[in-house]
Amino acid sequence: MRVACLGPRGTFTHMAAERLYPGASTVFVQTHADAVLSCARLETDAFVAALSNSVADYIGPTVQALLSDEARGLRIDRGTVSLVSFSLYRPPQAGALKVVYSHPAALAQVGDWLRRSGARAVETDSTVAALALIALEGDSATGAVGPAGLGPEYGLDEVEVRLEGESRNQTRFIGGAREAPLEEAARYLVRVRDAADIRARLAEVGEVHLAGRRGEYRLFELVGGPSLAAVRAALADTGEVIGAYGF
Ligand SMILES: O=C(O)C(=O)Cc1ccccc1
Known part of the structure; x- marks a missing residue:
């Protein structure tokens, strides 16, 4: 099992990758986007990337890569939150x-x-x-x-040491693979086509956070414990669930 993550050895993302895929071998790449895309291009079996942190709601390069056409078929099935120092x-x-x-x-x-x-x-x-x-x-x-x-x-x-001060140090990392199966989870990532009323429809089943947009696609993170079936029903044919994970 080969997992792509931001290198070189010892990055925060590398530490998260060891937690999310214990025993796997790591393939170090230059950016979070490269990690996502190397998995999409079949160069690796899985990827780990930072999704959000205490100062930036969502990490642009990760979100943009997940919304690219190439990343179709990738599924995020695990996540971890790290207190980085x-x-x-x-x-x-x-x-x-x-x-x-x-x-x-x-x-x-x-x-x-x-x-x-x-x-x-x-x-x-x-x-x-x-x-x-x-x-x-x-x-x-x-x-x-x-x-x-x-x-x-x-x-x-x-x-x-501890340059972050009191509270600015939480980072959320996600891991995924091609066609990883999705199960009930605390959080979901959904990719939707730009349908006018989709945000309101999703809000009926969970708390909705905008992760980003690219072209006609938007990525939302849903939290607050809706069921996978409820999220899929709200999406109908306007989009798909691409991630299910807990932190
Ligand atoms: O550069 C690193 O070590 C990373 O893994 C990216 C990062 C940077 C700061 C907080 C979390 C992740």
Whole structure:
């Protein structure tokens, strides 16, 4: 069993993938969208990607990939919520901190700390990619934000922990595969064609959150415990359930 997830080894998504698919081998890709699409293209058996977090309702690249024509046939059948915690890494003998590298979701979740630091933020493909980058550059004005405990592996000093502060650190990850069977669950993802009254119809069976849109398709997340049959009945022929999972 090969599971695609954002790499390199040690990203938050990698940790979630190990929880969602214990014992599977991981295939590291560059973006959440690549993880979804590699599974759709039969390059891997399953994928794991971040769906939402405490600061961004939904993660754009994941939602956009799920709404693409290529992702037809993928089904999300598992999910996990992680309390992620961020550390600051610096090269040895670092000077004043001027530039901080990390994944956009991480930079958003440490926003308060970042503003206080006065450093400039630069986005990388993942948190661990940021660590690799500053280790390679060896520039004494740089820092990288990523998961705790990776200093020795990259020859970096972990100089500060828990940059997220009190409450900004929840991330929800989903896992799926081609044609995975869907069962009763706490949450559902539905893909609908842009029908005018669909939101109201779905609201009759559950709490509806808009995840995103692409072309004539919209992705909604339904919470609050409707039955799978009730969700399907509300959708009628305007869309389909593509995910059923709990957090
Ligand atoms: O870059 C990573 O390590 C990721 O897995 C993406 C991410 C970043 C911040 C919070 C959750 C996931």
